[in-house]
Amino acid sequence: MMLRTHFVVQLSPELEGKEVTLAGWVHNLRDLGGKKFILLRDKSGIGQIVVDKNSPSFEITKSLSLESVIQVKGRVRADKRAPRGVEVASEEIKVLSYAKAPLPLDVADKVKADIEVRLKERLLDLRRQEMQAVIKIQSSAVKVFRETLYKNDFLEVFTPKIIATGTEGGAQLFPVLYFGKEAFLAQSPQLYKELLAGAVERVFEVAPAWRAEESDTPYHLAEFVSMDVEMAFADYNDVMKIVEEIVVNVLDYVAKNHQVELEILNHRLPSVIRPIKRVTYSEAIEILKSQGIQIKFGDDIGTPESRVLNKVLEQDLYFITDWPAAARPFYTKRREDNPELSESFDLVYRWLELVSGSSRNNTRDVLERELSSRGLNPKSFEFFLKWFDYGMPPHAGFGMGLQRFMLMLTGQQSVKEVSLFPRDKKRLVP
Amino acid sequence: MMLRTHFVVQLSPELEGKEVTLAGWVHNLRDLGGKKFILLRDKSGIGQIVVDKNSPSFEITKSLSLESVIQVKGRVRADKRAPRGVEVASEEIKVLSYAKAPLPLDVADKVKADIEVRLKERLLDLRRQEMQAVIKIQSSAVKVFRETLYKNDFLEVFTPKIIATGTEGGAQLFPVLYFGKEAFLAQSPQLYKELLAGAVERVFEVAPAWRAEESDTPYHLAEFVSMDVEMAFADYNDVMKIVEEIVVNVLDYVAKNHQVELEILNHRLPSVIRPIKRVTYSEAIEILKSQGIQIKFGDDIGTPESRVLNKVLEQDLYFITDWPAAARPFYTKRREDNPELSESFDLVYRWLELVSGSSRNNTRDVLERELSSRGLNPKSFEFFLKWFDYGMPPHAGFGMGLQRFMLMLTGQQSVKEVSLFPRDKKRLVP
CATH class of the missing domain: 3.30.930.10 (Bira Bifunctional Protein; Domain 2)
Structure with missing residues (x-):
């Protein structure tokens, strides 16, 4: 029952138009003129998901929190601004595990937290x-x-x-x-x-x-x-x-x-x-x-x-x-x-x-x-x-x-x- | 200072006449009409050493005990009766570590000792x-x-x-x-x-x-x-x-x-x-x-x-x-x-x-x-x-x-x- 067809690092412009299923953690969330962007992190890296206003997954995206675990079905489309030149247009999002907010440590943060905090919040x-x-x-x-x-x-x-x-x-x-x-x-x-x-x-x-x-x-x-x-x-x-x-x-x-x-x-x-x-x-x-x-x-x-x-x-x-x-x-x-x-x-x-x-x-x-x-x-x-x-x-x-x-x-x-x-x-x- | 040039498993009739240095444990000792035979065991297997009566190493061979550790210099010669069809005619034997006799467990024995004895004499x-x-x-x-x-x-x-x-x-x-x-x-x-x-x-x-x-x-x-x-x-x-x-x-x-x-x-x-x-x-x-x-x-x-x-x-x-x-x-x-x-x-x-x-x-x-x-x-x-x-x-x-x-x-x-x-x-x- 593998929950994905691709890892994000496998996404490439050659897959344009293809349907893929990804799974991972919500690394970042952005809202841009009605569109929502999810940076999805899996063991291979970070990829970009776009949720258009008319996508059936738009509503659920509003409820997402950082580090929640999701499964995303969608179509690959080329976009030069996205990592690896592609993004996935979401058609369906399933939440596999909600994360509480706020988190005690920012996973996406480039600035290292104090070592004591890091070891306490080790996961x-x-x-x-x-x-x-x-x-x-x-x-x-x-x-x-x-x-x-x-x-x-x-x-x-x-x-x-x-x-x-x-x-x-x-x-x-x-x-x-x-x-x-x-x-x-x-x-x-x-x-x-x-x-x-x-x-x-x-x-x-x-x-x-x-x-x-x-x-x-x-x-x-x-x-x-x-x-x-x-x-x-x-x-x-x-x-x-x-x-x-x-x-x-x-x-x-x-x-x-x-x-x-x-x-x-x-x-x-x-x-x-x-x-x-x-x-x-x-x-x-x-x-x-x-x-x-x-x-x-x-x-x-x-x-x-x-x-x-x-x-x-x-x-x-x-x-x-x-x-x-x-x-x-x-x-x-x-x-x-x-x-x-x-x-x-x-x-x-x-x-x-x-x-x-x-x-x-x-x-x-x-x-x-x-x-x-x-x-x-x-x-x-x-x-x-x-x-x-x-x-x-x-x-x-x-x-x-x-x-x-x-x-x-x-x-x-x-x-x-x-x-x-x-x-x-x-x-x-x- | 590697103490050997060959492992016993590397001995073969192609080495006939070549001088080699072996090192390992005395696995077995036999005395046959003046000649002495040493079965020498190293991590690769067991090989046969012959010590002729006129070899300078004949005297020291008399003092050897089972499981003593020795270094042997000698020449390879083909012998169909020996393991791998070769034996080494000893020219020099150096004892690196003497083993006490008798041993509490026979290393060469095919018959397994009791498990309690084996675990006690584990080495x-x-x-x-x-x-x-x-x-x-x-x-x-x-x-x-x-x-x-x-x-x-x-x-x-x-x-x-x-x-x-x-x-x-x-x-x-x-x-x-x-x-x-x-x-x-x-x-x-x-x-x-x-x-x-x-x-x-x-x-x-x-x-x-x-x-x-x-x-x-x-x-x-x-x-x-x-x-x-x-x-x-x-x-x-x-x-x-x-x-x-x-x-x-x-x-x-x-x-x-x-x-x-x-x-x-x-x-x-x-x-x-x-x-x-x-x-x-x-x-x-x-x-x-x-x-x-x-x-x-x-x-x-x-x-x-x-x-x-x-x-x-x-x-x-x-x-x-x-x-x-x-x-x-x-x-x-x-x-x-x-x-x-x-x-x-x-x-x-x-x-x-x-x-x-x-x-x-x-x-x-x-x-x-x-x-x-x-x-x-x-x-x-x-x-x-x-x-x-x-x-x-x-x-x-x-x-x-x-x-x-x-x-x-x-x-x-x-x-x-x-x-x-x-x-x-x-x-x-x-």
Whole structure:
């Protein structure tokens, strides 16, 4: 019982005189000398309906409100002033759902409402052209992420989200009451994806992950989508190549297929030259010192420092590699030639960390030592350590946060804007 | 630093005399008149290594244990008795990770260990050829599910998993402590996908969902992967077509691309003729009565009844449509011509419900009435109902459980077998 014969984007002067049925939302209403104009929005775009005074649908048009859902039967006629050079002369209008007026948020408004209002009135906000563009680009980004991994022979896996122990200790975990026992929501699929690399070698997962973030920043969510990759018989250099391939493929795809959406968002994608620039952590520290920044080996490279690197390197995307081992999680492998450093990397977009990855430790004794040196109890990780007695290959991997990646692809300012229904300390509804 | 030049499946007589580097797990070891044979397993399959007495790698081979991870350099030579007609004469073996002996589970064993042992020793279990086949088929199934939806112009979305209210009331929810407040894990993305259909029309999601199932059955998990679809301006007949297209595409793809895996699993896929057989609930009740089953309108059609239908209909896959409205969730639309019935369907594989779907209610007053009649408080659903005041199109959708779908694709007997790390009442580790 499909309620339409055409999407508005399919209307064209070639259909002149043809009867079509459209369906969608009343995006705008105008009254011009007795004639009424409806801008009808469907998933494909916005089209123009004309309701002449003598049309049987004229009366019902008077009762329409913005965002009401209607079905329109009518004939296509060419009109240079209309979108795509055509309009539809309405013969019959059926209201499928009336919308209350006034609306708490103007869907057609080009001026963005306050983010708090937008998140409260999220469904109306998601109907705005900008948010529709974000949703379309996001769907494509994840699609191309997966396609790149399929091409490299990775398998998609699903790891458990209710877990007994946190990946990196107990901080920032959400407790779950699991059949009377205390459990937690997974902060990342880290340990499980490593185990799976020890069974099927190349795996990826796109799934929710949770951090009980107390702070309210534009870059953190309590619930986010984590895109994770793990690869056996490989090291951090191998997986950096995969990262690079993913980022380049996604940027290419979005540039080619989402020109309309990028224009709506008024966003220019970063240009990337392969190979993506690599600087070591130690080089980055030297660059920062040379710019007069007070920093020493071992310090974190935070947002202010990354802003300087972005400027000096003249790169929108760059890897910072070989971080101090002590600053990375326990599963990160140290460099053999210099155990102070690790086989690790971050991919940075301007000043925002998009990806974090490394070669992993694959022997029990090293893992136990690294856990202990971080004040973590190896006994709590026995469900993980156990398998390292049964033949674990060298492996490497990375994780990227989808919502941060989306900031690069859409030019939005906060991960809350690109999360459909964001979760943070004060937000659990809608 | 890729640790291999070839996967074992790439070995062929054309490589005769060529030096190759392989890497993988010691799948089997044999000693034959001084010569040693290693069956080396990597993600592509199993290949044969020969270690001659005078090879420099002969000594180290003595120390090898099953499931140890090794790198092998050697020359390819043709041998009709070896897999793929070739073996590799080892020149150098490097042990990357020693495995303890004996192992708690025999990876090479064709005889399946008890399911409890397999789940406890899951990583070893996942290395078994059968489970590798399951993982490969699963990755493909989800891939083809998504590809079918992309082709039909659906967008992938990500809905929140920490929620304030259960989809169908408070039963079977896992409570989460969310910044000091009580929240829950989503049983399904139902309400959120409906809202998104009210913004971008066609959406799908593949994500974890949770049910605090007290009972231990082969068809229930506390955490499963839910594959969800929602479509605006459509009814249950439209989405049944999408279901059909997905099922047929996945079956075709698996048949064409996973012959090897199906043989390992000794599984024959069901044959499906389009359109998939449809019987109404009322017809099904009549059929069951005619078979001497004690059943009346309003009763559930459970596993024993479905076994009878499967036999009478002579179909491995069939839809049961138009269920009694009272037996379906509050968002299910009643038939206009007979409000006792609903515009709903289940897709059944033999006697197992794989998919459940319906046309949805899209007006606030009906939703409130349906909630109340089920003893649910409309006030608890205000975050959802609110949007029906702002123009909600008619819509329809369905959900399918990945693990149940996998039973059809792999012939496994329990959803616990096809879940990589299953979660149930007694299982939280590994």
